Amino acid sequence: MPDSPALILCSTARLARSLRLHHDRRQHASGLSAWQPLPTLTLKQWLDDVTEQAILSGEVDVATAPQGVLSELQERMLWEQVIEEALANDNAAALFDVPGMAQAAMEAHRLMFEWQLQIPPGGHTEESRQFLSWREHFVQRCRQSGWLEPVRYMAWQLDCLERGQLPLPASMAFAGFDRLGPQEQRLQHLLQQRGVALSNYATLLPQPGQAQHAMLETQEAECRAAVAWVAQQLNDNPQARLGLVVPELGKLRTRLAALLDEVLHPVTVRPGLVEADRAYDFSLGLPLNTQPVVHAALALLRIFWQQRIEQQDFSVLLLNPYWSASLGEADARAQLDSRMRQWLPQTVSMMRLLRLIERLQEGETPLPISQLLQDLRAGWAVREAQPRRQLPSLWAAAFEQLLAALQWPGERSISSHEFQAQRAFSRSLQALARLDVFGDTLNGMQALQRLGELCREQIFQPEVSGDPPVQVMGMLEGAAAPLDALWVMGMNDHVWPPPPRPNPLIPATVQRAAGVPNADSAVQTAFARILHQRLLLTAPLIVFSSALKDGERQLRASPILSDIPVFDGDWAKAQTLAEQLAHGEHAALQVLDDHMAPAVGEGEHVSGGTGLLKAQAICPAWAYYQYRLGARELKAPVNGLEPAERGTLVHGVLQHFWQGRDLAYLQALDTEELNAALAEAAQQALQDFAAERDETLSPAFCQLEQERLIKLVSAWLAFEKTREVDFTVLDCERDTKVMIEGVEIRLVLDRIDQLPDGRVLIMDYKTGQKPDIRNWAESRITEPQLPVYAAFSLDDGEVAAVSFAMVRTEEHAFSGIAGEEILPALMTLDDRKARDIFDAERFADWHTLLDHWRESLQAIARELKSGEAAVRVADPMQLRYCEVLPLLRLPERQLQFERLQARQLGARA
DSSP, rough: OOOSSSSEEESSSSHHHHHHHHHHHHHHHTTTTTOOOEEEEEHHHOOOOOOOOOOOTTTTOOGGGOOOOOOHHHHHHHEEEEEEHHTTTTGGGGGGOOHHHHHHHHHHHHHHHTTTTOTTTTOOOHHHHHHHHHHHHHHHHHHTTEEEOOOHHHHHHHHHHHHOOSOOOOOEEEOOOOOOOOOHHHHHHHHHHHEEEEEEEEOSSSSSOOEEEEEEEHHHHHHHHHHHHHHHHHHOTTTOEEEEEOOHHHHHHHHHHHHHHHHHHHGGGGGGGOOOSSSOOOOOOOOEEGGHHHHHHHHHHHHOOOOSHHHHHHHHHOOOOOSTTTTHHHHHHHHHHHHHHHHHEEEEEEHHHHHHHHHHSSSSSSOOOOOHHHHHHHHHHHHHOOOOOHHHHHHHHHHHHHHTTTTOSSSOOOOOOOOOOOHHHHHHHHHHHHHGOOOOEEEEHHHHHHHHHHHHHSSEOOOOOOSSSEEEEEEHHHHHOOOOOEOOOOEEEESSSSSOOOOOTTTTHHHHHHOTTTSSSHHHHHHHHHHHHHHHTTTTTEEEEEEEEEETEEOBBBGGGGSSSOOOOOOOOOOOOOHHHEEEOOOOOOOOOOOBOOOOOOTTEEEHHHHHHHHHHHHHHIIIIIIIIIOOOOOOOOOOOOOHHHHHHHHHHHHHHHHHOOHHHHHHHHHHHHHHHHHHHHHHHHHHHHHHHSSSOOOHHHHHHHHHHHHHHHHHHHHTTTTSSEEEEEEEEEEEEEEEEEEEEEEEEEEEETTTTSSEEEEESSSSOOOOOOOGGSSSSOOOOOHHHIIIIIISSSSSEEEEEEEETTTTEEEEEEEEEETTTTTTSHHHHHTTSSOTTTSHHHHHHHHHHHHHHHHHHHHHHHOOOOOSSGGEEEEEETHHHHHHOOOHHHHHHHHHHHHHHHHOO
């Protein structure tokens, strides 16, 4: 091999870059301050360059050159068009995965052309017959338009080379080619015929390294052992060059990156260091659409071309930093997110969204979101200016204009990685514009779908500074130079050799006979052995690892490792950062008793409804987080009415029906009069409800909801007619406040009935689950609503009974307690059932029960004022309506409890 070939052709662009870096590092180490860069290109880059030179110099007649070369996306789109035309008359066409079939057809066409495959007469399958029909139309379309797909364009380039039309260097070397396809073999043959000196560029050791086989319990153990091995190698030799080869790199990339960061670069857990230089580099990038700045751009475009906007999608965008005044209006945008969840349904139109933002900006307490509103209006103007259908290049321009109107990528300075991703996105827009070659117009969503495909298929790998010592590679990647040590993981027989994947559109017998890649197990095994030999020559020390189990499934090592000795010792396992902090040498944690929050200070205002006392009784930490600190769960929007809103409408109907009326009024109504009264009450309730919303309720909705309300409430009133004790409704939906030990409690009394003797009955409507009233006899009352009403709230007379009114389709009942019989089937203190709850010694009479309620609630209020905020839960089911459940950290407490029990059991043993 010549010492310095004029050109090195590399199998991948990454290898070409790595060879240049390795060359530069060696030149610098030798003391040179200037040197010629290593001439490395991929095969495609070199052929394209020399073809362009030949055309510019006149060696290749422009008239004979192809009119256009299809990109991979353009070729697949053309296949999709051909397949869709072929399926146009098929009634089941909607069931076919056209993009998937186009991908398979594109691969089959490439195989047939490159490997000169011929399907013999009588050897056709139904799939191959269909494919050959598609292929005939595809080639015809290309010929008519003067297009060449990549495989035929390379063949044309090789024809030009054979005719002597392309300029050639004196010597060339090939690097990283584990397997040469027919076109690569033809290229080498033509180069030799033209007198070019060919060689292989040495990147491997002359002799195989020492190999051993590590058998780990699971794939997770493999990852941890490999990362711990990398850390140990770097600790022993900071100058070491290491490799980590992963057959399933796409699947394990995220996990390996997390472990490598937590072991080698724990400081990158800080947001400001997320893009800091690493000691490792991945050969496999990620799809461009996964980059946050590009994902934001696609999401912004999507909401402007969707008929309806999913509120959760817009909520994510509101918290996204890559558009509009993401810094100056960050707090206001978060508040807008909360208001949207309260006032808008799950799916909305852009116009309704804009109306809400306008109303919030102009309200009594305006949200400072003027820039957001201005940008959304500007974006909407761009969207409205677009025709329904236009060429892809015009859509690309429109998308750029809309993103500019929305100030993408935001007002803050973007990082280097974000800048590179932004430039890559611009290339995707340019690729979208090149789809004009087909002459077809698209609507906005179709154009956006194509742009998304382009971003998904463009693999993005940000450029890193320097030359990281650890290379994480896929199986097909080669190192630029021999490494000091190499770990090859995932060596199980179901992974390596890779299983056959013959193309489904070409008969398998034809593929096996030609020995095309992925044809059968023999081809895959032979190729795997070639790669195995290359790996053995990559480093003087090689570790191959395999897993013993995958869940409950037993795994076997790859048969290719049969000659590699198994290492019998234990392998160190990397720990996550959390595990290092919990169990490492710095794990001496300080224990603080923090169940006491600051006591309520003089003049401090603590308020809440009966929910405040309920939360304090169930779990003091719940009351502290939600009512004293103001933490709230963000509301989950729904389409239509929520159960709570339907309950509000029932309350409204009953309020309008009963206000100022009595039992005699109800009993005097006949069916027609009752329905008319309920229709009027339902109509008024719906009007009140609509007045609080930002959108008019549709007539159809009002009619259906009115019918539901009349049916439900009329059935309930039929039950109320059975009451034997006369009453007058004194008040409905009374809003009042009481002070309990200095804590202000806001009450809304659904209904107060006055009995003939002047006493009152307090009623609370329930349209959902029946509350459990057994806790009314306990010291910690967890359903305090009615006890608070009875013990503190009224100046209207002595309370004779409290009851929940179960206004439900499947059940009409009263659930509560009374001193004597007042309501149908309502417990009294003389009932045996009531005495099972309210012990006769403690609750001798009704007044004793009221005193118990008063004292218990006062004790809970005093506890709250003292600052008691412990996570103390008797029954976790009582937390089903807790809005701050994540803050209670119950799973962590359960884990601590289990570990404590385990230690105690171990100590006894």
